[in-house]
Amino acid sequence: GGTPPVPGRVAQLVTDFGLRLFRAGWGHRGDTNAVLAPHGATSVLVALQVATAGRGRRQLEGALGFSIDGEGGGQVGDTP
Helix, strand or coil: CCCCCCHHHHHHHHHHHHHHHHHHHCCCCCCCCCCCCHHHHHHHHHHHHHHCCHHHHHHHHHHHCEECCEECCCCCCCCC
């Protein structure tokens, strides 16, 4: 595994994921109000990383932009 991310860096990674999630879900609708809880979405996807291996794990790491084993999950789709 890699080196665990620094706590301040984890907060930035969660924020980046939340912004990508918002843009993917609601960014194209200028007249829609939305509430987003990136911490909740991140918590679920991190829990799934713990229970997943192989391709599914790599996809989760790519979506989040980081791995529970350390940074570097890469990006799927948009870049930060």
